Amino acid sequence: MKPKFDLVIIGAGAAGLMAAASAGSRGLKVLLLEKNRKLGVKILMSGGTRCNITHNCPSREIVRAFGRQGNFLYSALAALPPETVVEKIEAQGVETKIESTGKIFPVSNRAIDVRDALVTMAEDAGAEIHNLSPVDSITRQADVFQISIGGDAREQIDAAHVLITTGGRSWPGCGTTGDGYAWAESFGHSIERTVPALVPILSRCQWANDLKGITIEHTGVEVWPARGRAIADSPTGSNALPKSNTLPKSNTLPKSNTLLQPGKKKPKKPKPLSRAQGSFLFTHFGFSGPTALDVSRAIALAKNARELELQCDFLPDCKSTKLLNLLSQRRSQHGKQSVGNLLNDLFPKRLAEALLIESGVPLDSPNAELSNDGVERIVRQIKENRFEINGTLGFEKAEVTAGGVCLNEVDSSSMQSKLVDGLYFAGEVLDLDGPIGGFNFQSAFSTGWLAGQSVPQPTA
Numbered sequence: 438m439k440p441k442f443d444l445v446i447i448g449a450g451a452a453g454l455m456a457a458a459s460a461g462s463r464g465l466k467v468l469l470l471e472k473n474r475k476l477g478v479k480i481l482m483s484g485g486t487r488c489n490i491t492h493n494c495p496s497r498e499i500v501r502a503f504g505r506q507g508n509f510l511y512s513a514l515a516a517l518p519p520e521t522v523v524e525k526i527e528a529q530g531v532e533t534k535i536e537s538t539g540k541i542f543p544v545s546n547r548a549i550d551v552r553d554a555l556v557t558m559a560e561d562a563g564a565e566i567h568n569l570s571p572v573d574s575i576t577r578q579a580d581v582f583q584i585s586i587g588g589d590a591r592e593q594i595d596a597a598h599v600l601i602t603t604g605g606r607s608w609p610g611c612g613t614t615g616d617g618y619a620w621a622e623s624f625g626h627s628i629e630r631t632v633p634a635l636v637p638i639l640s641r642c643q644w645a646n647d648l649k650g651i652t653i654e655h656t657g658v659e660v661w662p663a664r665g666r667a668i669a670d671s672p673t674g675s676n677a678l679p680k681s682n683t684l685p686k687s688n689t690l691p692k693s694n695t696l697l698q699p700g701k702k703k704p705k706k707p708k709p710l711s712r713a714q715g716s717f718l719f720t721h722f723g724f725s726g727p728t729a730l731d732v733s734r735a736i737a738l739a740k741n742a743r744e745l746e747l748q749c750d751f752l753p754d755c756k757s758t759k760l761l762n763l764l765s766q767r768r769s770q771h772g773k774q775s776v777g778n779l780l781n782d783l784f785p786k787r788l789a790e791a792l793l794i795e796s797g798v799p800l801d802s803p804n805a806e807l808s809n810d811g812v813e814r815i816v817r818q819i820k821e822n823r824f825e826i827n828g829t830l831g832f833e834k835a836e837v838t839a840g841g842v843c844l845n846e847v848d849s850s851s852m853q854s855k856l857v858d859g860l861y862f863a864g865e866v867l868d869l870d871g872p873i874g875g876f877n878f879q880s881a882f883s884t885g886w887l888a889g890q891s892v893p894q895p896t897a
């Protein structure tokens with residue numbers, strides 16, 4: 438007997454709603470199942486309830502932002518690039534705006550407008566949507582999928598095709614409890630180890646915790662092995678040793694082009710495990726803000742986060758030598774002023790003071806008494822500040838999940854499983870996680886749309 442639905446989609450988040458609109462618009466009989474009462478809960482809470490829909494950039498930059506996983510997104514982005522996502526949302530009467538960071542938001546700053554637009558798109562395309570329908574299991578017999586719904590809805594539904602869009606396992610309180618991974622495994626798929634990503638970082642560094650509430654708009658943040666340690670099993674494979682904490686002596690530039698002995702290879706410059714530039718926030722438990730979130734995955738992947746340190750450059754656009762000259766000039770021009778005021782125009786007062794205290798210079802002495810070594814130590818404190826790390830806030834507070842259904846077992850031109858005909862995946866349940874900036878929604882929208890376009894039309 439012909440199954441009741443051509444396609445059952447499990448999970449009404451960004452990917453599921455977009456897929457329902459896509460498949461429904463092609464005349465497929467579509468059912469979208471969601472365990473929560475509300476549809477698109479993560480959309481509602483996203484971007485501080487403003488919803489950063491996507492990023493204002495060409496598709497190739499989205500691909501690049503996803504690093505090693507990016508190539509998987511080529512076809513999906515060709516099917517639904519960022520500008521088309523914006524067109525579709527605007528076509529529902531939701532105006533959008535591009536902010537200076539490139540992030541795209543609804544003009545209303547209301548995530549609910551975006552969620553409602555997506556639900557309307559799916560409904561207008563003819564998709565049936567059932568909330569309070571938690572799927573318990575998916576099985577397959579004779580080319581037909583049986584989807585079993587638990588809870589009060591308790592029912593079994595047959596479908597010719599199934600699309601899993603259950604998201605990751607971050608913010609489990611939203612319904613994203615990683616259910617899709619077990620189903621994928623039951624169909625023979627491998628799951629890339631899942632870790633929290635885009636998650637605040639824990640640090641017990643007391644002086645940093647005391648700076649809670651301070652945001653630095655432009656900071657360079659890097660994750661390094663703790664000084665004197667190499668990481669046995671580093672996430673990026675780079676067994677990097679920490680950068681030496683030295684500055685060029687007395688205003689001279691470092692010697693470059695040191696002659697190598699013939700036959701000897703130039704030693705590789707150590708690289709951080711992760712790096713990002715942008716806004717950085719001190720909190721009572723550690724660090725947050727876009728840069729801290731963007732580098733957090735490297736910390737979550739580490740066997741022991743305590744073997745890592747966070748290095749912050751609080752003036753990334755000013756070279757060490759230039760800063761050294763600037764502070765030396767201030768010392769001579771304002772010799773009578775106290776050292777405690779030296780950085781007041783560069784940073785918020787509490788941070789300026791903390792940096793000076795940590796560099797060990799006497800705050801009450803006049804600038805004129807500040808030694809060259811003291812100035813160098815201040816520069817290092819600003820440019821190469823190292824904080825101890827104690828881990829992350831984990832899945833409970835992670836914006837995304839890194840890891841998931843292995844990409845090489847899914848056909849990137851259709852989102853169909855390479856192992857099971859008729860089974861599809863889209864969105865965060867896949868091993869896809871991007872940086873802050875609207876990249877994760879874009880990936881969910883594009884993969885969901887492509888899956889909806891790829892499911893074959895029913896045969897008469």
Ligand SMILES: Cc1cc2nc3c(=O)[nH]c(=O)nc-3n(C[C@H](O)[C@H](O)[C@H](O)COP(=O)(O)OP(=O)(O)OC[C@H]3O[C@@H](n4cnc5c(N)ncnc54)[C@H](O)[C@@H]3O)c2cc1C
Nearest residue numbers: 448450451452472483484489572604612864865875877878
């Ligand atoms: C606080 C926060 C803020 C964020 N802000 C942004 C942002 O501004 N921009 C951005 O690009 N990204 C943001 N993200 C990330 C983004 O929300 C996700 O990457 C995106 O929602 C993934 O879409 P998805 O459709 O794959 O999964 P989800 O949106 O997570 O949807 C999965 C759905 O499946 C449902 N489900 C799970 N299991 C079952 C089951 N057994 N039966 C039925 N239904 C089930 C869940 O209830 C959920 O509704 C944010 C994330 C968080 C947590």
